[in-house]
Amino acid sequence: MRFSLTCLGRKKPRLLASEILKNVEALKTPAKPLRSQEAEFIQAPDLSVNPFFQQLPPTLANFFKKYPPAPFRKYADKPVATNAEDANPFLPNKNPVTGRYAAPKYSLRRQSDLYKAAYRFGIAHLLPKLGNNKKFYEDKHLNKTPVRGSVMFKLTKGERTKDSRIQEVNEALSKADEIIAEHRGRAYRRKLERKSQQTTPWF
Template sequence: MATQQHIQLASSLPKRLLDFFRKYPPPALLQGTPATTSTATGNTTVTSTTPTDPNASAPDSQALSSSEISYRNPFQPHKHYVTGRWHSPVFGLRRQADLVKLAQQHGVVSLLPYTIKLPGERAKRREELGLRVKGTGIGQRVKGKLWERTLKGRLEERKKAMLAMPAMIQEWKQKGHGRGWKKWPK
């Protein structure tokens, strides 16, 4: 019964999603997967109970034992276990977003590997990390542009000048309408 539902679901998926799941099957759906463990780098190690075949080519004994298959998240960068160099993700952020949108339309988002483009992930990260803008903490100020930083002082100077304006006009009238007028009174 369940296999018929899976076949029916697979027939309704678009080719792009089918190709993705064919190349990167969800770890939960891999054959013989009694246990999965997830790491911080996005790699999932799937242990299987396959018999050891002496003719089969085994992976490097230092990296993986013969009973483990390494599943790499195609949405996250990973470190090569021999060279130690970082490899870019297989899918960039734009392609990740497109796949997530397509999976949302067909209701298979839960089968996708972890990505920051999953629904609700942005809100969860905002909740965990908070608003990360320099100067928004308690007792801090945002740097801002020069005119923004000096605006308060300039407005105060204007206010003082406007309050002193009637006295300045009176003085200007007494000194002969500009004759003998000095700009800065001493």
């Protein structure tokens, strides 16, 4: 019994010459521009479009526009050349032409204002290193330098030097025989030698 090929499965219909030419022309035409919604996912994110960025105060927002945060740009912890890419605006940088140090772009007062504003929004870690290593809030409270005299009481001079004086006395007693021999001469040295040769009794 014979079976036709059409019974086993459908064959793909053959395309006409006119249809093939249409497909070729469609491939040659330039692609349509992406819609605005699709372009947002491909292009780099704009800070002004970010809803979180819009909530920042103007001073902090303008700073991040001029100096992008750490993930996009790194800043040096030490003074570098003024034309360097990682020049820190909070530090005095050196002019490569004149060899002099230029003042920071932001004064210490403005640095403090920027840090406090960034701390309120939880993005203080994105700022470059401050110029004078100033501490704020919890860091200032936990790592503050104690006032002189508050950690240890002053005490009297005799109480402060007691341990050192006891150590000096013990060292002098251990070297007493040598010190006396230097002043009393050979007779005392011979006396010490005879004393060292004597045997101590058992009782």
